[in-house]
Amino acid sequence: MSIRHDIVLEDTTLRDGEQTPGVAFSKETKTKILNSLIEAGVSSVEIGIPAMGGEELDFIRSCVDRQDEARLVVWHRGVRADVERSLDMGFKSVHIGLPTSEGHLKASVRKDRTWLLATAKDLVHMAKDRGAFVSISAEDIARTEISFLQEYAGVVHEAGADRLRLSDTVGLLSPEGYGERVAAVVSTAGIDVQCHAHNDFGLATANTIAGLKAGARYFHVTVNAIGERAGMADLAQVVVALKKLYDRDLGIDLSKLKEMSTLVAQAANHPVLPWQPVTGDNVFAHESGIHANGMFRDTSSFEPFPPEHVGGERRYILGKHSGRALVAWALEQQGIEPQEELLPHCLDEVRALSIRLGGAVSQEQLVEIYRNAQVTVAA
Structure with a gap:
């Protein structure tokens, strides 16, 4: 029926x-x-x-x-x-x-x-x-x-x-x-x-x-x-x-x-779990390299419907599972045109920092990693 x-x-x-x-x-x-x-x-x-x-x-x-x-x-x-x-x-x-x-x-x-x-x-x-x-x-x-x-x-x-x-x-x-x-x-x-x-x-x-x-x-x-x-x-x-x-x-x-x-x-006085369907903060959050690559090309790749349909917001998270494309994107969001040769080093540092923190790495922390990489390479 x-x-x-x-x-x-x-x-x-x-x-x-x-x-x-x-x-x-x-x-x-x-x-x-x-x-x-x-x-x-x-x-x-x-x-x-x-x-x-x-x-x-x-x-x-x-x-x-x-x-x-x-x-x-x-x-x-x-x-x-x-x-x-x-x-x-x-x-x-x-x-x-x-x-x-x-x-x-x-x-x-x-x-x-x-x-x-x-x-x-x-x-x-x-x-x-x-x-x-x-x-x-x-x-x-x-x-x-x-x-x-x-x-x-x-x-x-x-x-x-x-x-x-x-x-x-x-x-x-x-x-x-x-x-x-x-x-x-x-x-x-x-x-x-x-x-x-x-x-x-x-x-x-x-x-x-x-x-x-x-x-x-x-x-x-x-x-x-x-x-x-x-x-x-x-x-x-x-x-x-x-x-x-x-x-x-x-x-x-x-x-x-x-x-x-x-x-x-x-x-x-009970927060919504991040993975709560539809309304959780992680429902439209993306960290892994494969997912981010797909999302940058077509947002329907890893979302069943757009976040704005339900009052949500898409987020990209830097962390242990991120890839180069997301690192480059995050730097661009901070007004930096990244040097391609620095991305592997930055990615390694992001993953290591994420493990130490037990969670996400902020874009500000990524910028610091990138600036340090520039100094290291120049030296």
């Missing part, structure tokens, strides 16, 4: 992302992140959990009058009073979190599946009667029998739910397993499905794509893949993969991805 054309990205940086251990966003920070998401073209955002109260509730209340800018979804436990409070505040989109595996029902809410089906039906009916867009979870789908997932999907769909979130809560599924569960629900219930994949085995992005290929309409991401334990599917990675590899344009301004990544990294 091909990915449908009406898929919808929903960002949950402000809810599941903030559940990253050790991360806490202030109201001001959450507002900045929300602004950044909306400015980038994100049309649906899960903004937080009203039941937490305090500054979290203050932020959520401040969002009530912004619902024309994007769909703003508030998250709730399977507790009627929680959902009613959000509806009373004026929110038009609510999510209800409920587990479907026997293990999570027993360990998390201490209830059984009879309670689950009755509660889900009651909460969906209530919220729909008040005109809300209603999203509801099937949590821990990896350890939920597919037959029960299908039964549950049928019950919540009949009750009027607009969307069923299939949550691989502990990130246990392979892309094949996740896709199988999405397809099983899509084939038996008319409800829209949302992918919610955790990254415990590094498969969140792959599972999200698999779910979309199996017929899901909605999917969850976070900026920088932050979230519980190993995080979730990364917004930048999924958006760029969908556009570049699957020809699905979600209307996101890709040039804002790097800026948004930096904002969330600073807010979370």
